Amino acid sequence: MDFSSDFTMTIDGAAHRGEAFIDVLNPATEAVIAAAPDCSREELDAAVEAAGKAFPAWSAMPFDERRALLLRLADALLEQVEPMARLLTSEQGKPIADAINEVGGAAMYLKGICALDLPVTITEPEDGQGRVVETHHCPIGVVGGIAPWNFPVLLGMFKLAPALLAGNTLVLKPSPFTPLATLKLGELARDILPPGVLNVVSGGDALGPWMTSHPGFGKISFTGSTQTGRRVMESASASLKRVTLELGGNDAAIVLPDVDVDAVAEQLFWSAFRNSGQVCIATKRMYVHSKIYDRLKDALVAYAATVKIGDGAEADTRLGPVNNRPQYERVLDLVADAKSQGYRLAAGSEPERGPGFFIPVTIVDNPPEESRIVQEEQFGPVLPLLKFDEIDEAVARANASPYGLGGSVWSGSEEGALEVARRLDTGNIWINGLQYLTPLASFGGQKQSGIGVEGGVGGLLEYTVPRTFIRNRV
Numbered sequence: 001m002d003f004s005s006d007f008t009m010t011i012d013g014a015a016h017r018g019e020a021f022i023d024v025l026n027p028a029t030e031a032v033i034a035a036a037p038d039c040s041r042e043e044l045d046a047a048v049e050a051a052g053k054a055f056p057a058w059s060a061m062p063f064d065e066r067r068a069l070l071l072r073l074a075d076a077l078l079e080q081v082e083p084m085a086r087l088l089t090s091e092q093g094k095p096i097a098d099a100i101n102e103v104g105g106a107a108m109y110l111k112g113i114c115a116l117d118l119p120v121t122i123t124e125p126e127d128g129q130g131r132v133v134e135t136h137h138c139p140i141g142v143v144g145g146i147a148p149w150n151f152p153v154l155l156g157m158f159k160l161a162p163a164l165l166a167g168n169t170l171v172l173k174p175s176p177f178t179p180l181a182t183l184k185l186g187e188l189a190r191d192i193l194p195p196g197v198l199n200v201v202s203g204g205d206a207l208g209p210w211m212t213s214h215p216g217f218g219k220i221s222f223t224g225s226t227q228t229g230r231r232v233m234e235s236a237s238a239s240l241k242r243v244t245l246e247l248g249g250n251d252a253a254i255v256l257p258d259v260d261v262d263a264v265a266e267q268l269f270w271s272a273f274r275n276s277g278q279v280c281i282a283t284k285r286m287y288v289h290s291k292i293y294d295r296l297k298d299a300l301v302a303y304a305a306t307v308k309i310g311d312g313a314e315a316d317t318r319l320g321p322v323n324n325r326p327q328y329e330r331v332l333d334l335v336a337d338a339k340s341q342g343y344r345l346a347a348g349s350e351p352e353r354g355p356g357f358f359i360p361v362t363i364v365d366n367p368p369e370e371s372r373i374v375q376e377e378q379f380g381p382v383l384p385l386l387k388f389d390e391i392d393e394a395v396a397r398a399n400a401s402p403y404g405l406g407g408s409v410w411s412g413s414e415e416g417a418l419e420v421a422r423r424l425d426t427g428n429i430w431i432n433g434l435q436y437l438t439p440l441a442s443f444g445g446q447k448q449s450g451i452g453v454e455g456g457v458g459g460l461l462e463y464t465v466p467r468t469f470i471r472n473r474v
């Protein structure tokens with residue numbers, strides 16, 4: 001299989017070249033690296049129809065047989081990690097080592113989901129009638145998966161794995177900024193899954209809304225911004241499609257005064273800047289106790305100076321560019337706003353003139369809580385460092401957000417950290433560590449960070465509807 005050209009959609013198990021195309025850029029060079037199909041309405045209809053046609057046989061297939069086919073797909077992906085990762089770096093910008101982790105991680109995620117089973121609940125009401133009440137979980141039908149550009153392969157897999165294991169069929173749409181690796185994943189699956197079970201379509205801005213309003217889908221599983229999530233939910237409501245929404249965040253890290261500053265500085269740096277800050281669960285506000293504020297700030301700034309920013313294809317690059325021009329301009333606008341308000345930058349300089357959407361690591365030194373750089377999700381290599389004196393105050397500031405995705409607490413005492421963590425209004429909280437996720441546990445946002453979860457049995461159940469059988473004795 002050639003990973004560097006010939007990008008086709010997968011519809012009903014076959015390649016579809018499309019009639020129109022979208023350009024895909026390498027964000028490190030701004031050069032056009034490929035043309036991806038721009039799916040037409042008719043091609044989307046064909047994909048939904050193929051998925052609908054494949055559903056009866058796929059959903060009727062014994063669970064273990066579906067599991068075995070999906071494990072074959074995971075192994076096929078593991079065999080292609082290197083070329084797939086090179087392709088991912090070229091369209092997404094991330095360093096090649098991170099791309100390898102993403103592609104390998106996606107295959108391992110699929111394996112992890114395949115270890116799950118759907119529960120059956122059996123109850124026998126004590127009403128003297130001997131009735132048996134059984135609740136099973138049935139697949140929904142055709143699912144539409146819509147993914148963002150920050151982790152295209154992994155977040156696409158977050159949808160593919162549970163949707164297909166539970167017995168649904170899928171039409172998966174990557175972001176127009178990063179369609180290539182996902183198109184190749186579809187190609188890889190053609191020889192493994194029955195036709196129509198996994199369809200992969202790519203296209204421009206019209207394609208997502210076509211999907212959310214298409215009557216052929218029973219569910220939309222969406223990962224992206226909160227703003228778009230609202231539109232998805234509104235559009236899906238017309239035919240009461242089920243939705244899972246994994247949306248934006250403004251995660252706070254709370255760093256308590258008893259941490260070993262030198263030991264945690266590097267981890268704290270990566271909690272904010274991994275993937276150039278383009279991580280939904282990146283630390284986007286770092287609250288640091290005043291006793292250690294200056295020492296930690298100095299340690300972060302010193303560490304930042306050692307991190308090479310560049311083309312992700314170069315082996316020693318640790319941070320790549322921002323993925324696309326609109327995001328690049330958004331992040332630069334936030335930095336310009338901080339500067340125009342007179343906030344001090346502890347780290348950061350003018351971005352070099354292109355090509356490439358490169359932004360230097362920028363640390364804003366204790367800006368006001370109400371500033372845009374604190375209140376908005378930056379989704380780029382920019383971090384406000386914020387001073388606090390009382391833990392209650394830090395918790396209140398962390399919780400005063402419409403988002404509720406993740407957060408972290410850092411302390412020399414695990415118990416002390418847990419006590420603070422229990423008070424945070426978010427779906428995921430890391431204690432003294434980076435953003436670890438596992439297919440065996442539920443991940444999801446509270447408040448405006450989302451609806452529903454991915455991962456774990458809870459995530460698998462999101463791709464099912466309950467069906468209860470009430471059996472009366474004859």
Ligand code: NAD
Nearest residue numbers: 147148149174175208209224225228231246247248249280
């Ligand atoms: P986005 O919302 O702009 O786009 C996400 C996807 O939705 C893309 O495939 C896009 O083409 C599609 N889309 C755009 N408009 C649509 C519409 N009206 N209807 C249907 N689909 C539409 O998000 P993005 O810029 O690609 O990603 C960044 C955002 O995603 C950040 O806010 C980040 O926090 C969030 N995110 C969340 C998670 C999570 O798990 N909670 C994970 C990664 C990223």
